[in-house]
Amino acid sequence: MNDCIIVGGGIAGLQAAIQLGRYSAYDILVIDKGEGRSTLCRNYPNILGFPEGISGPELRSRGRKQAEAVGVHFVEDTIEQAQHQEDSFVLTGKSGREYQGRTILLATGLTDRYPDIPGLVPTLGRSVYVCPDCDGYEVQNRQTVVLGAGNAGANMAILLSERTEDITYINHEKSQVDESLRSQLKEKGIVYAEKAVKEVLCKQDGIIQGVLLEDGEKIEAERGFIAFGGNKVHSELAVQLGAELEHNHHVKADPRSKMTNVPNVWVAGDLGVHSELTTVAMGDGVTAAVWIHKALKSMNENK
Ligand SMILES: Cc1cc2nc3c(=O)[nH]c(=O)nc-3n(C[C@H](O)[C@H](O)[C@H](O)COP(=O)(O)OP(=O)(O)OC[C@H]3O[C@@H](n4cnc5c(N)ncnc54)[C@H](O)[C@@H]3O)c2cc1C
Numbered sequence: 350m351n352d353c354i355i356v357g358g359g360i361a362g363l364q365a366a367i368q369l370g371r372y373s374a375y376d377i378l379v380i381d382k383g384e385g386r387s388t389l390c391r392n393y394p395n396i397l398g399f400p401e402g403i404s405g406p407e408l409r410s411r412g413r414k415q416a417e418a419v420g421v422h423f424v425e426d427t428i429e430q431a432q433h434q435e436d437s438f439v440l441t442g443k444s445g446r447e448y449q450g451r452t453i454l455l456a457t458g459l460t461d462r463y464p465d466i467p468g469l470v471p472t473l474g475r476s477v478y479v480c481p482d483c484d485g486y487e488v489q490n491r492q493t494v495v496l497g498a499g500n501a502g503a504n505m506a507i508l509l510s511e512r513t514e515d516i517t518y519i520n521h522e523k524s525q526v527d528e529s530l531r532s533q534l535k536e537k538g539i540v541y542a543e544k545a546v547k548e549v550l551c552k553q554d555g556i557i558q559g560v561l562l563e564d565g566e567k568i569e570a571e572r573g574f575i576a577f578g579g580n581k582v583h584s585e586l587a588v589q590l591g592a593e594l595e596h597n598h599h600v601k602a603d604p605r606s607k608m609t610n611v612p613n614v615w616v617a618g619d620l621g622v623h624s625e626l627t628t629v630a631m632g633d634g635v636t637a638a639v640w641i642h643k644a645l646k647s648m649n650e651n652k
Pocket residue numbers: 356357358359360361362380381382383384385386387388389390391392393394395405426427428429456457458459461473474477478479480483484583617618619620625626627628630
């Protein structure tokens with residue numbers, strides 16, 4: 350039996366693993382399926398100590414080594430089922446393996462929705478972004494293209510107009526844009542097109558040069574954003590364990606401890622209340638780990 354099982358070895362899960370491992374007192378297991386937002390992002394430019402930025406895969410690789418060095422174990426599996434059994438939790442993986450833990454930290458994150466447009470993935474986090482709080486700075490006074498759908502894309506383009514006057518919004522899915530948003534796009538001088546994108550044109554280093562539309566037209570761009578709406582929050586395991594969700598499917602937790610309403614089940618990172626920043630995921634992970642430690646210590650004292 351593990352003292353704590355961390356489901357999700359992304360930023361939040363790894364930071365929690367490092368903190369928990371450093372108590373030198375517990376068996377900690379991280380179970381990860383090898384996907385996630387941090388596997389996609391080519392550069393985080395807003396983290397303390399990394400003025401040039403650091404990629405998600407590099408941060409994960411360093412984090413895993415750091416956690417392993419303090420005795421944390423890792424398994425590659427996809428957890429499909431979670432249940433409470435007396436004073437422990439049993440998780441079942443896609444592999445058929447069962448894992449038992451006294452406490453659980455859910456750090457399964459979310460998945461951004463975006464269509465399979467050739468050339469898009471290599472640009473993500475490098476020159477095409479998802480989060481205006483993280484990367485609005487990167488489009489300052491730059492020729493920017495927003496690839497999106499309906500109102501979600503329109504809202505992103507309007508928000509980014511605080512940063513640059515040169516924006517084209519391509520409504521790739523040709524979905525409904527409300528009249529009030531259409532007027533704002535016009536007011537702010539945002540070029541609007543309802544056309545599918547055939548390809549994102551980029552250099553080898555992931556720097557976007559523009560997009561090729563279905564009708565053969567090329568739109569030049571130095572930077573881009575995607576905003577298709579409908580992200581998928583991976584809250585299934587939390588629901589199986591009885592955790593309460595916000596209206597937007599993120600998992601509710603005590604703000605101080607990050608414990609959910611289910612005793613001994615914690616949440617950290619993008620799965621928790623909507624923040625979606627790497628540094629917040631780290632903060633959540635470390636906070637949850639401190640409180641998991643307090644809980645384990647008290648369980649051991651009351652044995
Ligand atoms: C393109 C892009 C650019 C970004 N840029 C920035 C930026 O510049 N600055 C910034 O601060 N943030 C940025 N972000 C956001 C940042 O990546 C996330 O906030 C961060 O990754 C959240 O960490 P997390 O641990 O919650 O989730 P993730 O890093 O997504 O990790 C979740 C982990 O859970 C695992 N998992 C999920 N379900 C299961 C399961 N059932 N069983 C086992 N494992 C499971 C996945 O394999 C994954 O490893 C960006 C995101 C994207 C996509």
